Amino acid sequence: MAKMVHPEVVPPLDRIDQRLVALLEKDGRMPNATLAREVGVAESTCLVRVRQLRERGVIRGIHADIDPSMVGRPVQAMIAVRFGGHRRTHFEDFREQVPKLPGVLGAFHVSGATDYFVHVACESADALRDFVLDHLTNRPGVLHAETALIFDTLKGEGTLSGLDE
Amino acid sequence: MAKMVHPEVVPPLDRIDQRLVALLEKDGRMPNATLAREVGVAESTCLVRVRQLRERGVIRGIHADIDPSMVGRPVQAMIAVRFGGHRRTHFEDFREQVPKLPGVLGAFHVSGATDYFVHVACESADALRDFVLDHLTNRPGVLHAETALIFDTLKGEGTLSGLDE
């Protein structure tokens, strides 16, 4: 069966940009000079390209990856939240407020029985229980919150651009 | 009820280290000189502290945050994987191999009915189906894989150290 080609919504990156993305994904502090040498362009060109990647939103930011257990949050959980009624405002409020809650690492609005997965890092099991009760179960519109303790977290090893080496 | 004090497994960070962590979490490329000024120590001291934070594993790395939809992977999913038998080797194999699979952003070994949540970014719905069938459903030991499409991803806004401003 022939592959259906849909119109690309986003202009694809050229090889050089892809490699820059991959390099900065692996080491976000790699010096511009090194980046330039690796991809084979002048330093000034490299600077422009990286800036454009940021402006276009390909690179959303460069952030230190912190081990939560080393900063007083050794207990992680993935909490499946189910809404009742599915009023639009509930989702909008949730979307706006949940990222600001203490210890929230991320949240995912998903299809299926569960509406949101909330990934959280807490000081203790007690603090996790309080988080769920205070901020999720107790929230208007929320029917149910099911907490799964996280025993272990794995991070993807490949780069998103697929240009590893 | 009095608070039970457990022995700390990790030595707590002092205020300066906490602030360095928070600053690098927000901007992983912040220059050492700026960091030093912000936290009120000499540049050389700052350099030593940041290096120690990395060596101690508090800072696990500094990485560019890439928008998957901008690099050809516009379809994200959270896949709940359930194992049968729960043989140790199955978990060990999974743990070792899943991070290497193309498009895997992360995976979480959790308590409860689900054993693993796998977060993946794919080229298309077709590619997602193939990923689930080829790498999860088809895997020895895996009983079931339930795919939830991700409509929206939220990232935690607070810093882990709690020292925002």
Place this chain on the structure above:
DNA sequence: ATTGAAATAGCGTCAAT
């Protein structure tokens, strides 16, 4: 858009505290 070169700014070592 890409470049090399020049000016500016940042990094990292060191001897001293």
Place this chain on the structure above:
DNA sequence: ATTGACGCTATTTCAAT
């Protein structure tokens, strides 16, 4: 552990292509 100063690199601007 922290420091300021020094020498070395890296970043960024710019005129030209």
